[in-house]
Amino acid sequence: MIRIRWCQNLLAATLVLVWALAGCDNATDADTANDVSSREQTVDLDDTYGGFNTADEAPAFDDPMLLSDYGPDGDVAYIDDVDTTHTDRRHPRRYLMITWGNLRCDSLVDVALDWTGGLCAENGVIRVVRTIRFERRDYLEPRTSRECVEWVSHTKPHFDGVIVALYKTMDCDSLVDPAVVDTLCDRPLSVTFKTGPLTITFSEDELSDLHRVIPVDDAGNAVAFNVITRRPDACANGFLAGQWKPSPGRNAKGVQGWFRGKWVSENGLHMGYLRGFYGIRAHDERVFFGKWVSESGRFRGLLTGHYGLLEETDTNAQGWFEGVWFSRQLRSMGGLEGVWGTGDDDKEGGFFRGVWRERCAPAAL
Numbered sequence: 001m002i003r004i005r006w007c008q009n010l011l012a013a014t015l016v017l018v019w020a021l022a023g024c025d026n027a028t029d030a031d032t033a034n035d036v037s038s039r040e041q042t043v044d045l046d047d048t049y050g051g052f053n054t055a056d057e058a059p060a061f062d063d064p065m066l067l068s069d070y071g072p073d074g075d076v077a078y079i080d081d082v083d084t085t086h087t088d089r090r091h092p093r094r095y096l097m098i099t100w101g102n103l104r105c106d107s108l109v110d111v112a113l114d115w116t117g118g119l120c121a122e123n124g125v126i127r128v129v130r131t132i133r134f135e136r137r138d139y140l141e142p143r144t145s146r147e148c149v150e151w152v153s154h155t156k157p158h159f160d161g162v163i164v165a166l167y168k169t170m171d172c173d174s175l176v177d178p179a180v181v182d183t184l185c186d187r188p189l190s191v192t193f194k195t196g197p198l199t200i201t202f203s204e205d206e207l208s209d210l211h212r213v214i215p216v217d218d219a220g221n222a223v224a225f226n227v228i229t230r231r232p233d234a235c236a237n238g239f240l241a242g243q244w245k246p247s248p249g250r251n252a253k254g255v256q257g258w259f260r261g262k263w264v265s266e267n268g269l270h271m272g273y274l275r276g277f278y279g280i281r282a283h284d285e286r287v288f289f290g291k292w293v294s295e296s297g298r299f300r301g302l303l304t305g306h307y308g309l310l311e312e313t314d315t316n317a318q319g320w321f322e323g324v325w326f327s328r329q330l331r332s333m334g335g336l337e338g339v340w341g342t343g344d345d346d347k348e349g350g351f352f353r354g355v356w357r358e359r360c361a362p363a364a365l
Contacts, residue, residue, distance in 0.1 A: 036302075036330060045254050045281040049302045050289020052276075054328045057297045060273050063260065069105075070242055070262040072270035072295065075163075080128040082146050087125055087167035094166040094207055095228040095266045097239050098193065099132060101155030103213070103351040104316075104343035105243070106220045109157045113221055117195030118150035123187040125167040130268030132161030155221070163239070163268040166191065166207070198223050211339050211354060213318065220343060224353040228266050235334070235358040238265040240274070243349040244340040246317075255279040259340070259352055263292050263300075272300055278307055278321075288321060301325040301333060307340065316342045321354065334358040 037054045044051035060066040100115050118141075119126060125146045131138075134153070138160055141150040153160045168189045189204040197216040202225070210227040228237050242261010260275040276290020290303035305323015312318075322337040338354015 037328070043253055043255060043277060045279050045287060045289075047289075049304060049326070049330075050276065050287075052289060052291045052302055054299050054302065054330075056299050057291070057293045059295060059297045061260070061275055061293070061297075063273075063275070066260060066262075066273050066275075070260075070273065074133045075264070075268050075270065076131050076134065077268070078128045078131055078140065080143070082125065082127050082143055084125055084127060084146075084167050087169055092229045095129070095163060095230060095239075096166055096191070096207070096210075097132075097161065097163045097226045097228075097241075097268075097353070098223065099159050099161035099241070099353065100153070100195070100197075100221075100223045101159030102157055102220050103159050103222050103224055103353075104220045104341060105158055105349040105351070106343055107157050109219055109221075111219070112154045112156045113197060113217075115153040115155060115160065115195045115197065116151065117153075117193075118148055119162070119164065120148040120192050120194070121166060122147070122190045122192070123169050124189045124191065125169060126191075127165045127167070128162060129165055130163040132163065132268070133158065134160055165267070168204075193223065193225075197221065211320075211337065213339050213341060213353070222341075224339070224351075226338065226353050226355055228355050230266060235360045236265070237334075237355060237357040238263065238271065239268070240264075240336060240338060240352065240354040240356055242274070242352055244278075244342065244352040245350040246342050253279070254281050257342075257350075259288070259290065259350075261352065263356065270295065274303065276303060288323065292325070299328055301327065302330075303336065305336070310339075318342075321352070325356070332359070 036049060039053050041053050042051040102109050126149050128140060128149050138153045190201055192201040198214060202210060207227050208229055210225050213222050213224045215222045226239060240261060240263060242259060244259045246257035247255060255277050256279045258277045262270060263272045263274050264270055272292055272294040274290050274292035276288060278288035280286055286307050288305055288307050292300050292303065294300055303323055303325045305321060307319055307321040309317055309319045318341040320339055324332050324335050327333050334357045336354055336356040338352055340352040342350045
């Protein structure tokens with residue numbers, strides 16, 4: 001994406017307060033019994049659910065930035081008729097989300113970066129399911145093989161990406177003795193991402209649980225890789241993406257910053273929005289809390305978990321997060337995990353990338 005898009009330059013501390021109170025229009029007065037369904041929302045790192053309630057919200061939390069940067073219009077479904085016959089159904093299908101460019105949305109970046117290149121599989125088939133934030137100068141090349149997909153892409157202060165499904169090929173005839181099929185047929189799957197700024201290969205083992213961000217320069221450009229492993233009998237799962245931004249100073253309540261973004265299915269179908277905050281409470285425990293809603297604002301879940309640092313410099317940090325999400329009845333519905341990064345100027349928004357998974361016997365919301 002080559003167009004210049006200035007990210008929101010709002011005071012993070014004010015946003016945390018505004019976000020925390022925004023749901024009050026949909027909730028009743030403060031509940032003396034501390035009923036999570038109707039209590040007044042507030043920022044509280046010591047509360048089990050961070051002070052959020054389970055009331056519905058305005059669409060996209062009434063946040064224009066969520067609509068413009070993380071709404072359903074930015075990602076486009078792609079009809080890829082690549083032949084997936086003769087792939088190994090014994091192995092789980094994997095969905096890989098790759099985003100490249102300035103993930104931190106650094107508004108100071110004014111030099112375009114050429115990401116023209118592609119993704120190729122060894123002993124596998126790639127099917128494109130969605131493009132992410134492609135614009136007029138960004139496009140997928142016509143397919144010439146089952147193993148590779150190629151694109152033309154340029155970024156400036158933002159990012160582009162794709163979501164693909166990975167299938168493992170099976171070289172053996174279906175009549176091969178099952179006792180020896182693994183020895184004869186099970187050649188390892190691998191994928192190679194190849195562009196001017198970065199070329200890297202991931203093995204089959206790495207593709208089983210991959211959440212990694214690789215910087216490519218000092219301007220903040222990087223590539224994020226996130227994988228979902230989907231078995232035929234598995235429950236729903238998908239991806240998370242958005243902003244992770246620190247407050248300009250530690251809040252008196254221990255709040256360190258906020259996050260907001262989108263909740264999508266494994267193939268990139270937009271399912272709603274999430275927002276929340278993170279901080280440090282007693283005994284240096286790093287926690288985050290959030291809420292996710294459908295596109296119409298209907299409550300879908302409360303998010304709670306922990307986060308940590310992987311790397312920190314004077315200007316930015318990078319880390320991980322892991323947690324669970326709860327239904328309206330406060331039943332544990334599944335888990336989420338991923339990586340995050342902050343940036344080094346006031347206008348950029350930071351980022352997070354991750355996945356969510358639903359339990360196989362979920363309770364109704």
